[in-house]
Amino acid sequence: MSERTPGWYPNPDPNGGIRWWNGSEWTENQPTQTAPVGQFSIPGEPLNAVDPKSRRRLVIASIAVGGVLLVGAGIAVGASLLAGDNGALTAATPSASRESVERTTPAAAPPRPTPEAPPAPTxxxxxxxxxxxxxxxxxxxxxxxxxxxxxxxxxxxxxxxxxxxxxxxxxxxxxxxxxxxxxxxxxxxxxxxxxxxxxxxxxxxxxxxxxxxxxxxxxxxxxxxxxxxxxxxxxxxxxxxxxxxxxxxxxxxxxxxxxxxxxx
CATH class of the missing domain: 2.60.40.1240 (Immunoglobulin-like)
Structure with missing residues (x-):
């Protein structure tokens, strides 16, 4: 994980959600839904403090049905949109596992065996x-x-x-x-x-x-x-x-x- 730039990533804890990575370690910062719809209030990390180099920001769009936000009933309706480095928006479904969202480093290919030279004739x-x-x-x-x-x-x-x-x-x-x-x-x-x-x-x-x-x-x-x-x-x-x-x-x-x- 140390090679990642600061930004929001899937929370490695069992609680799920997302969590702030400051470039060297996980912080305690997790979004709380106290700001207007479409934003998160980040304790200790205002939204405009995100490292611009990462160019990664999170926008949560909540869909209100009949003017009522369906949350307490256990029905979460919404979609997370992650802005990539090229500025395009890529959809990420909440049900996707952390393993499928996290960047993974491909395992190094095993070294190719060196063929043994045949024994030299006498x-x-x-x-x-x-x-x-x-x-x-x-x-x-x-x-x-x-x-x-x-x-x-x-x-x-x-x-x-x-x-x-x-x-x-x-x-x-x-x-x-x-x-x-x-x-x-x-x-x-x-x-x-x-x-x-x-x-x-x-x-x-x-x-x-x-x-x-x-x-x-x-x-x-x-x-x-x-x-x-x-x-x-x-x-x-x-x-x-x-x-x-x-x-x-x-x-x-x-x-x-x-x-x-x-x-x-």
Missing amino acids: LIAVGQTLESQNFHLTVNSAQVLERIETTDGAPLTPAAGTQLVLVKTTYTVTGPNAVDLTCGNYDTFIRGYDSDGGQMAETFETPRIPGNQPCNEKIVTGQTAEWNFAYQMTAGRQPGALVVIDTNFYGANAWGEEQLLSLR
């Missing part, structure tokens, strides 16, 4: 093995190179503003599918990232990188082979990590969780 160090359901994968090294020699044709060279990264790994098949590491490994999905979190670009030159098996030559369950591949990375950065997903972990085409293999 970063598997260079030389340690990721043991997934369909394969085991170990990063042996990650080198930043000016060029990468190939088994067929010209060496790989970086585009302007980039540098090459040669990643050497060891791959073991543990699932039921025979795997072509060089030209079609569909059990494993890999993305490479640099030390600043930028994604490295695949060169798609796996068949020409030394150490890899010939294209279309598969390895079967229990067999291990080298698997080496190259990326292009923004110049001046360092290799970061591989994001590896077992794409058949929960059955055909049902991807497992992301796993991180460090490249440093």
Whole structure:
């Protein structure tokens, strides 16, 4: 209530009626019907003493039936008109509850819960093995190179503003599918990232990188082979990590969780 300007408001006491609020607390002032019809005599608070800032005044219009004011018989006939801040008159019925007349402050909305971040994957160090359901994968090294020699044709060279990264790994098949590491490994999905979190670009030159098996030559369950591949990375950065997903972990085409293999 402390935020209200001085004025007449519904009486908070069980007696009802209206009561004067002086801006900080309720006073004992309540209207008594001793003045001419249409006005109230306010003990200690003349009508012209109402704070003009509130621009709120009360006018009681009593209706006389047959020249007799019907009060003592228990029949109250009348209407209260409250002048709002814009000067318009708004009808307020005496039977309305105080709760419906009083200004109420809307309850503050509950704070929105902060979504919890998923737990970070474990970063598997260079030389340690990721043991997934369909394969085991170990990063042996990650080198930043000016060029990468190939088994067929010209060496790989970086585009302007980039540098090459040669990643050497060891791959073991543990699932039921025979795997072509060089030209079609569909059990494993890999993305490479640099030390600043930028994604490295695949060169798609796996068949020409030394150490890899010939294209279309598969390895079967229990067999291990080298698997080496190259990326292009923004110049001046360092290799970061591989994001590896077992794409058949929960059955055909049902991807497992992301796993991180460090490249440093």
